[in-house]
Amino acid sequence: MPLCASNTEISTYPHPSVPLQFFENAVRYYQFFEIRPEGIPDVLEAFVDTRGLHHSMRQIRSRSWYLFHRFVKFLRPKMGNYVEIVLGSIQDLLVIQAELPAPSPSGTDSNISANNSGSTFDSQLYLFEAVGMLISHEAIPAEKQVKYLEAVLNPLVKGIQENMSKEMYNPEDELFPLQLHHLIMAIGSVAKASNRIRNLVLIFFQAFRKLQTAQPVCNDLGQWSSSKLPKSRSWFLRH
Known part of the structure; x- marks a missing residue:
């Protein structure tokens, strides 16, 4: 059929x-x-x-x-x-554009609003994971795997670096840590499916090294996320 x-x-x-x-x-x-x-x-x-x-x-x-x-x-x-x-x-x-949860109507649970706003991004994570599965296919030569994965990851890594720059960082901007959260989740979804490609460890490390060297930003992200990030699924908990 x-x-x-x-x-x-x-x-x-x-x-x-x-x-x-x-x-x-x-x-x-x-x-x-x-x-x-x-x-x-x-x-x-x-x-x-x-x-x-x-x-x-x-x-x-x-x-x-x-x-x-x-x-x-x-x-x-x-x-x-x-x-x-x-x-x-x-x-x-494969472009990440975070959106703040819509204001909850009177009498509506704020968690419901956050979950609804996160549903589109949750679906987009499936797309990133599918991309990782395709790139890591055994029939693809290693040099092409590197090329494809760099094309997918470099915009995400660049997005993290730009969001953590002194010029853009604003702890009062609620969209800032949400965008950062989405970028990290997207990288994780690709990595989950393509973790056999050892040549690309440095590409992943570049993003996380940037996070580690921006401790004030990470602290603000942790404080903000506990109460305001939508409860989207985590790539490392899905399976």
């Missing part, structure tokens, strides 16, 4: 529920693609375009990020030929 659906372009039907159901079925019947891998490119194409990961509706886009992660995880051994084109197609989605 998944192969038939991809060939007949059912996923292009304009109603927003149709492509999402298409992706749900592709993940549910992933074992079909293990014996018929020729159907994988059609599903990946649908995932990375405006039917899925780039959909205009936030709810569908976020759900597609999670389903894409599952599809990649289940069929990772079959993904070697598609890593480069997939990474190029989703590079624009």
Whole structure:
């Protein structure tokens, strides 16, 4: 059924529920693609375009990020030929832009508001983890793995460095530690899936060394996060 659906372009039907159901079925019947891998490119194409990961509706886009992660995880051994084109197609989605939780309506638990605001970022973490799984694929030469991972991590590391610079640091700005939190979580999600690439230890170390040398910032982050950071899932606790 998944192969038939991809060939007949059912996923292009304009109603927003149709492509999402298409992706749900592709993940549910992933074992079909293990014996018929020729159907994988059609599903990946649908995932990375405006039917899925780039959909205009936030709810569908976020759900597609999670389903894409599952599809990649289940069929990772079959993904070697598609890593480069997939990474190029989703590079624009690997940008971290933190948002403060919306003010809680009167009588509403503030934790609910924080969790709702964090749900989109939580879904984005699945995307970063999927990227790590693709980059660390055994079929990718080591030099290309380094190149791909640097392309993903360098903007995150740069974001940490810029946020911790004296010019930008403002302990009164609630968005500052939230953005920093998101950047670190994104790096962790990539690292979780690509921890076999020993050549890239220095790239990760660069970010965390910057954190260690900015102790006042870290102290403010710790004080702020205990009460104001949304309770998003932690990458090292998910499995």
